[in-house]
Amino acid sequence: MEARRSRNQHQNLSSSSSSTSYTQKKPSNVTRHQSKFSSSARSHSNAARVPFNNAQEDATDADPQSFPDFNPLVGTCPYMCPERERIQRENLRDLAVFERLHGNPAKSSPSLAVKKFCRTISTKYIQPFDVRPLNVLEDTLNYLMSLLESKEHPFEVVHDFISDRTRSIRQDLTMQNIINKKAIYMYEQMVKFHVISHHKLRHSMSDPNIASMHHLNLEQLTKTLASLFNLYEANRNSTYVHENEAEFCSLHVLLHLDSSSKPTVNLYIIGVEPLSLWFCCVPALVLKSKEMQFARRILRSFRLGNYKEFFWTTASQASYLQYCVMEPYINEVRALAISCINFGGYKLHPYPLFNLSKLLMIEESDLESFCNSCGLKTCTDESGNKLLPTKQTTFSHPKGGFQHYSFLGLQEYESKF
Secondary structure (H helix, E strand, O other): OHHHHHHHHHHHHHHHHHHHHHHOOOOOHHHHHHHHHOOOOOOHHHHHHOOOOOHHHHHHOOOHHHOOOOOOOOOOOOOOOOHHHHHHHHHOOOOOHHHOEOOEOOOOOOOOOOOOOOOOOOHHHOOHHHOOOHHHHHHHHHHHHHHHHOOOOOHHHHHHHHHHHHHHHHHHHHHOOOOOHHHHHHHHHHHHHHHHHHHHHHOOOOOHHHHHHHHHHHHHHHHHHHHHHHHHHHOOEOOEOOOOHHHHHHHHHHOOOOOOOOOOOOOOOOOOOOHHHHHHHOOHHHHOOHHHHHHHHHHHHHHHOOHHHHHHHHHHHOOHHHHHHHHHHHHHHHHHHHHHHHHHOOOOOOEEHHHHHHHOOOOHHHHHHHHHHOOOOOEEOOOOOEEEOOOOOOOOOOOOOOOOOOOOOOHHHHOOO
16 A cells, blocks of 8 residues: 555656646747746747637627637638628628729629628638638638729728738638748738838828828728737748848838837737837848838938938839838938038038939939928029029028938839839
8 A cells, every 4th residue: 555655646646747847848939038028928839720810809809808718710701701691791881992893882793802801700700601711701801802993982981991800810810820931922912901001091181071081091001000010920940031031021020210209019918018129029031121121221221311322222222112101201300411512511612403313213204393382492593593592501402301202213113003
């Protein structure tokens, strides 16, 4: 009996020791990054189950606790919009202009109706036939992206519809815990949509409604970008960088050009961290990419006021998406350059606008208008050349903001807007 009790105690101790060893298992690389900045950050094993930092936000947007430890389901809905939702919205006349069959506000079809985003939702009431599987979600996203080319309606109308329906796509992806490469591609497409909208909506912000829409779009851009980064991490391979990861990381950097602005998105961790700490989490292969080198060069030249390097680098290296993000800052740098030339120039030698236009990547006629909007007068010499007299004391930023001016060397991007 005494020998048997001793063996049982030994087995219990061994079991306890094994359990302790498992719970103290060495964390993954992601968890080590998280522990540096937040003790409440999730481990990588949890991230593999629900990989998005704001995945629950994508699912509910208002109640992050609506999906605690849910079991992913598999959607069976074969249409872009579940049939019962379509019928209900037909009865309520709750159809967007793109969903109306022959313009009838009370009639739609499976080829037109697209599932709306639902802010408050509970897994208790979710049925598989209300959730779209991956192949249907892909087709739905492709359909929505095709509407971007629509000229029949103002862009803000197109944006409002696509923005809501892509949130619904993110919701369905989250509920099914889809984290594969196809999900990565879909998130990249949705980030592209919000980046393009960020640029297009900005030029109509004199309308308060569109200004509010622009703010909400930036919010969705940062949330979608954060989820995309976590998808990259959930599929991380130490020797592999996702095809478009470097460019999307560069967009995050460019969103932080203005040092007075608050950080907009966070990478790999829950909470907010300065951009300098964010760089510590970026894989070395991404940091060495030409896209990230470009973004860091732009960031440095912007904050140092090196306008010559800023414009030369932008004109020679900026991609379409990078230009969309940084375009709001271009006129700020132009104003800085004109201010420096005005206050630092020699009064007896006015600065030729032709030379200045080449430096600031702007048409000479636009530059004259730009100088006037900053409170500076221009003049013309005997040969008919436009000049900017220096040492003027009337320089100021326009109260209503800068109007849109083209960027020399990137006309092909301008034509897309």
